[in-house]
Amino acid sequence: MPEGSPEKFKILIVDDVPKNIQVVANILQNEGYSMAFAQSGATAVELVRTNPFDLILLDIMMPEMDGFEVCRRLREDPKTADIPVLFLTAKTDTESLVRGFETGAVDYVTKPVKDAELLARVKTQLELHRSRQRLLLINQQLNAEIAERKKSEERYRSMIRNAVQGMFQSTLDGEIIDLNPAYARILGYDSPEEVLAVENMADTFCFDPADRAVMIDRLKVEGLLTNYELKIRRRDGSPAWIMLNARIATNENDTPFIEAIAVEHTARKLAEEELRRSREKFRYQATHDSLTGLYNTRYLYQALQELVETAGAQSTPFSLVFMDVDDFKTVVDTYGHLKGSQTLQEMAGTIQETLTEPCYGVAYGGDEFVVVLPGYDKAQALRKAEEIRTRIRETSYLSNHGHDVHIRASFGIAAFPEDATDVNGLLALADQAMFDVKDEGKDAVRASRRRR
Missing domain, CATH: 3.40.50.2300 (Response regulator)
Incomplete structure (x- = not known):
């Protein structure tokens, strides 16, 4: 399974x-x-x-x-x-x-x-729950690996010549002069001889020449590098990460060259990258609605509270637009729940197309949406809501699925600080203004008439 x-x-x-x-x-x-x-x-x-x-x-x-x-x-x-x-x-x-x-x-x-x-x-x-479990497992694995690396570092210092570690010598230009079997395996080759037969080694094995240049410049200044991370390219083109202990030495002709001990830690880098991606995905899923891709209500309440505090401190306005699709049940009854959900997804796209940062849309639940308009007073919010309403009216939804669905929506507006200075009050007033539109015939925009 x-x-x-x-x-x-x-x-x-x-x-x-x-x-x-x-x-x-x-x-x-x-x-x-x-x-x-x-x-x-x-x-x-x-x-x-x-x-x-x-x-x-x-x-x-x-x-x-x-x-x-x-x-x-x-x-x-x-x-x-x-x-x-x-x-x-x-x-x-x-x-x-x-x-x-x-x-x-x-x-x-x-x-x-x-x-x-x-x-x-x-x-x-369920996906979020599984992601959290995976993150916990990855963290445990990383912590175990870090603990093991700390135990191993002392052993590595006394095992420079051990074949388990990669060892190599190269020119300052990156051409490998000599290497042991362990480093050949890190590069994806079966033997050192195969590596030494490669032409243009510097470009073949180094992902970024600038990284090598930085490493060499540091070696020239510091004389010795310990635990220096370098990204290299394997035989098959895939990336690998090595931790280097390196120094500049000279041969009998006083020609400088690099000698280094390399420990591969690709698995750790990939695990760290997976952890980073998982965290980014988790952060996104925690703040966005899974159906529409808009922000969700969890994000809305937190962001609105911060906006109330900021706008209050800076004496700047902002407005909320509460939107409800008119007669959405008819769409669902006619086309089914799946097409209804697809209609909401497309409508969310219409809302987003009318907004520029810092404004944003929120999937409030079912067929209800909220639009947050930082810096907008009530008059500006009325114009923006009317723009959204018009765009929705003029858009044919589900056209990619062979249908021609036209939607109407009712809008209510509340402004800070004109109507209310708290999150719940603003949402309630915008919601009530929207219901007033419903009572008066739907498909219109109304601002809250309350004054503090």
Whole structure:
């Protein structure tokens, strides 16, 4: 079974309503995930403490012990603190979402559950969980390697002539004069004789002539280099990294040459590079919505709090645009959940095309989006929102799939500091302005009319 296949992931579904559990289980069962179920918060906590789970799908509204309390208890226990929790909830108000993230939830899915959204968010969280486990393993391996290297360094100093280490002599121009079998193997050759038969060695074995020039200049000044890292090229063209102890010596004719001992540490460099890429991927996935590629709500709340503090200190405005797709259910009912998700992806692209830094879009949940406009007062925000609305109206979605879908959306705007000076207040006012548009006929832009 390949690593990361659905069968290897175990998911706990927690809901006090059996029918809700069955709906979610049916969606996940088709993907082959292994599942367990709990109908109360207390049962869920006990199951998690005695069984390994990769992900918990947790209902918020439950009697006796609600989802917030379950999440809090799991985060307090070191044995369960790292298990990702994804809330299943019909509560989409800002206060509930903020509280959920504060108690340790990583994401949420709104009820009624949509197949495509649930599968996408479950897959993302499982991949993140697996990435965290890999990072931990890589860190452990790197730490073990570092510890072993420290033990070995003393031995290396007394084993200069040992064949395990690569040894070579070269001209200052990089042409190898002599080498031992170990260094030939590092270069990817079977014998020193094969290496010495290579023409133009300097360009063949060195990835960057500038690196060699820097090394030689340092040798001329310092006389000796220890633990100097150099990137070289193997016989097959692949890169390798060696750690050099090198010095400039002279032969009987007083001609200077380099003699060096080389220890390969390619595996460590590749592991470090993999760790760097994994960290970058983790950082991206932690702040971006898996469906649309826009920022997610976790990023939004943190970034807005920082923006409130900065804008307040500098006395500069900014605005929020809250956007909701009009009658999106019709698109889903007509074309299906998959095409609905593809429509949201394309619409997110339309939003991004209208924005330049430092402005950005956020996938707020379902068919709702938020646009953050640093430096925009309310009048400027109205113009930008109208531009986005017009672009969406004029765009034909799903055209690459043989359809011609036209979307309308309602927009609400709140401005800092004119309407509110706190994150929750701004979001609530922008949300209310959007709902006012819905009540008055949809497909329009309205600014909040509140004054502090």
